[in-house]
Amino acid sequence: MDHTNIQPIDSPAAWVGPEVADSPEATVVLEQENIDELLQAVADAQASGAPLGEITRDDYPLPRTEPLIAKVLDQLTDGLGFSLVRGLPVFELSEPECELAYWILGSHIGIPLPQNARNDLLVHVRDQGKDYRDPEVRGYQTTATLDYHVDGSDVVALLCRRAAKSGGASRIASSSAIHNEMLRRDPQLVAELYESFAFDKRLPIDAEGPGFQLSPIFSAHQGRLSARYGRSYIESSQRHEDAPRLTERSIAALDMFDEVASSPSIYLDMIFQPGDMQFLNNHLIVHSRTEYEDHEAYDMKRDLIRFWVTLRDYYEFAPEYAVSNVTYRA
Template sequence: MPLTTGPIGGSAAWVGEDMATQLDWIVAFTPAELTEIDAAIEAHHRAGRAMGEITPETFRLPTLARRLSKVLDDLLEGRGFVLMRGFDVSARSVEDAAIAYLGIGSHLGGFRSQNARGHLLGHVNDLGFDIRNPKVRYYQTNKELEFHTDSCDVVGLLCLKTARAGGGSRIVSSVALHDRMLAETPDLCRALYNPMPTDRRGEVPPGMLPWFEIPVFNWHAGRLSTIYSGQYIRSAQVNFPEARRLSAIEHAALDRLDALASELSLQMDFQPGDMQFIHNHQILHSRTDFEDWPEPEKRRHLLRLWLSPKQARDLPPVFAQRYGDITPGNRGGIVVQDTVLRFTLEPA
């Protein structure tokens, strides 16, 4: 695989310590923008549209759309993340909150399936599943998530309810991680340019192996694109004896990447109504473990979007193993045989 010839730098190479004091990544909705959102929700209901019919044209946001265009540019070309604050979920039904979230998300990219069941609106909460089950994904539990990427261009989260304790969102610049490793441990940095067998957790597209092999670091068309899930790289070594065995230096590279991710990360504690959007190719994300409320109606609940903007960067051909079609605006997500795309308001 092609390697960078030196550090990448730029606005994408931020560190959490700096971002924790700058806070210009928090964007507050204005009263006029909130009025536009409510008007668009009402128009959606009057038209009798289904959630699958939400588009920028059907969910009109004349003023906010211009700001969302700038947000998308900062996601794809700048620091790679934003937190939008001030949307009152307590005053709205879950359905109306989801409609608003989908409408805002539609201005940033097309919706992509987040699991084998074809869910275009994801639910992040503790379903009480046993993580030892090879088909269970960590976001369905209350366990800490290691730093990772998802299978899309842009990841969005809307906080409906917070946990009793914990559950903080952590993000880190993969560009900063790359540059630090290149400076301090160049041999380990180079090892992350090797294709890594990664467990699909039972969500296997037709004709594919139960794992894919893509390098963590990918230098293509003058950009670094990162794809990473250390938990699933390691589980592929356990679950699939026929997958390529990692070398000692590759294991050391993964360990160093995980340690640096914690060191350089930014933690943000969501408030109900917060909308976080991150550029998946230059940001790793994770979550601290959490203790939930005993009452079911109070339990931690986030809505998630996977989005594919038409303005997204070119990706190397090797990403087709995971993304399928790598055409900007029509890539990413998880589709297996018999997947039916759908929106659901119920966690499952």
């Protein structure tokens, strides 16, 4: 792409961490009437016996919580690109009740999506003692520091049931802010990220079908920037002989992306409390995680529940991502 055609992104989503760290727009708190309404929906859903995947937002309207949900959606689509919802009483709920409450609320944000080849709709982010350097291991199965990345959905949500003993901050950064700072430093390297990169699917090497997907990292559409990133997935794609090779220039562009995203002047650290639900627009926000130390006792170990949804009813994103993300496959 010709770097002279690339313009800075002027958007509420082009924030930098120090400016939004204490922003009241970023956080909404469940009031008691919201909690009561949600828990009644949970009780009704349990009584129905319906499997989780068959429960839709139409089954359990949340009229008293709709104004809160509208605020979350506004931030995800036309605001900061993220929202933190606080106050779910996780310590008063069993694990299945937590999952149901989270599912019902999340289904009012968007349409749920499967997260892997097993079609899991909710995934527990717990340490499984695996090595993140293994190209077939997913980062959520480890305690390691995670590279900046996006997930394969419009929105990724995390519910904190239990926090780590120490560490494990959710580190997020605005893709637009990274883009703008890179453009200020070196427009030609920004242009490199508008070209296609291979992303490893992290399938076994002998699995059927292509082992990688092609996608640009930056794509501007109707004045809004979309981004797809995951350095470890880009690098591990090189294990596939037919994947496009990384060049000295593309590596330099990736290095600058990581350098900018890792600057305290850019990123925002979010420390989860039990009952927090974080919603991120993957087109606008990249996220990572700091390394953490966990508790010894199993029933105290860090436990986050991950949920993927599509915003296809609300959000128009860059067309290059219609194939590379799982959006539209619900």
